Amino acid sequence: MNMDIEPAAHIKSISEYYFSVKLAEVARMNVEGKDIISLAVGAPDRMPSQETIDVLCEAARRPDVHAYQPYTGIPELRRAYADWYKRAYGVDLAQDEVLPLIGSKEGILHISMTFLNFGDAVLVPNPGYPTYTSVSNLLRARVIQYDLKEDNGWQPDFDALEKLDLTGVKLMWVNYPNMPTGANATTSLFEKLVAFGKKHGIIICHDNPYSFILNDSPKSILSVPGARDICIELNSLSKSHNMSGWRMGMMASNPQFVKWVLKAKSNIDSGQFKPMQLAAVAALSNSVSWHAEMNRIYAERRIWAEKIMELLHAGYDKSQVGLFVWGKLPDDVSTSETLVDELLYGARVFITPGSIFGSNGERFIRISLGSSVEKLQEAYNRIKSYINKD
Numbered sequence: 001m002n003m004d005i006e007p008a009a010h011i012k013s014i015s016e017y018y019f020s021v022k023l024a025e026v027a028r029m030n031v032e033g034k035d036i037i038s039l040a041v042g043a044p045d046r047m048p049s050q051e052t053i054d055v056l057c058e059a060a061r062r063p064d065v066h067a068y069q070p071y072t073g074i075p076e077l078r079r080a081y082a083d084w085y086k087r088a089y090g091v092d093l094a095q096d097e098v099l100p101l102i103g104s105k106e107g108i109l110h111i112s113m114t115f116l117n118f119g120d121a122v123l124v125p126n127p128g129y130p131t132y133t134s135v136s137n138l139l140r141a142r143v144i145q146y147d148l149k150e151d152n153g154w155q156p157d158f159d160a161l162e163k164l165d166l167t168g169v170k171l172m173w174v175n176y177p178n179m180p181t182g183a184n185a186t187t188s189l190f191e192k193l194v195a196f197g198k199k200h201g202i203i204i205c206h207d208n209p210y211s212f213i214l215n216d217s218p219k220s221i222l223s224v225p226g227a228r229d230i231c232i233e234l235n236s237l238s239k240s241h242n243m244s245g246w247r248m249g250m251m252a253s254n255p256q257f258v259k260w261v262l263k264a265k266s267n268i269d270s271g272q273f274k275p276m277q278l279a280a281v282a283a284l285s286n287s288v289s290w291h292a293e294m295n296r297i298y299a300e301r302r303i304w305a306e307k308i309m310e311l312l313h314a315g316y317d318k319s320q321v322g323l324f325v326w327g328k329l330p331d332d333v334s335t336s337e338t339l340v341d342e343l344l345y346g347a348r349v350f351i352t353p354g355s356i357f358g359s360n361g362e363r364f365i366r367i368s369l370g371s372s373v374e375k376l377q378e379a380y381n382r383i384k385s386y387i388n389k390d
Contacts, residue, residue, distance in 0.1 A: 182320025
């Protein structure tokens with residue numbers, strides 16, 4: 001290997017995604033026969049609806065669906081996303097305000113590429129999804145963290161935001177229902193975010209993949225009057241429709257923002273496989289009862305996730321929503337990563353340290369509801385046996 005060759009500075013500035021590294025370690029331990037129970041990753045373990053699968057299989061047998069597809073997605077899918085927003089959130093979207101994506105994580109990159117020049121600044125929540133920071137670093141943007149704190153309900157402190165030097169800030173990432181904390185949005189919060197974005201000329205990017213899980217009132221920031229002038233919303237079928245591996249996401253905003261993002265996207269990837277798009281149309285018509293059954297399952301799992309939190313003497317908020325339980329560690333635990341490694345190696349259970357989401361997550365851990373009740377019960381028993389071994 002030529003040792004004079006180095007990667008670009010922006011690659012040196014980021015780390016490999018935590019789960020990419022840690023899950024590889026878990027896989028090695030499983031090969032060694034350790035049988036690790038993973039409660040870390042927020043990936044549903046159930047299948048999409050039967051109607052979704054049937055459409056995929058039937059469409060894939062057709063001879064006319066295997067060619068390249070439009071960069072904007074097929075019209076049927078854009079219509080289905082718009083209809084879904086009307087039913088779910090009460091938001092009217094025209095087709096040119098919707099852009100299908102290969103998962104909403106892709107949208108974080110495309111939006112950032114579209115609006116950020118080198119040296120522009122981005123407001124990123126702490127704690128928050130690590131990709132907001134890593135993508136900003138890849139594009140040589142300046143990351144300005146803003147605090148989300150437990151005593152403020154994990155919502156932005158707008159007085160503190162106004163005191164920041166906002167020179168050069170182009171984007172602000174927000175995410176409600178919040179990952180990792182499970183804090184829910186309010187209409188008032190969305191109104192404040194829209195007003196803040198308009199006042200300072202900052203695009204508010206709302207990442208919204210968790211709104212249907214254990215949440216009685218799904219909300220879109222685009223329901224605020226005038227929001228789409230300054231807001232972009234990302235959404236996804238990964239969590240809400242059990243389609244994480246399908247990579248079916250979307251963004252919605254005003255037609256000009258959509259056109260600009262499409263310009264970046266169309267130079268990077270191509271359209272999605274048409275049978276998958278047609279199947280996504282079917283998924284977007286899932287019955288109310290299908291979603292209710294999924295939430296019944298998640299509610300059962302949450303009981304056991306909460307029992308694990310209590311076993312670890314971690315405090316948690318009963319009102320949190322989404323695919324995780326977020327718990328605060330007791331004072332006698334040194335760090336979240338220390339506890340996570342102790343449970344991984346000692347109890348053969350893998351959970352997520354809050355520290356990977358930012359310094360404000362250091363005293364917290366996160367448990368995913370993406371595993372069966374049986375797995376959660378077994379994890380509880382393993383942790384209990386490990387704690388009581390002495």
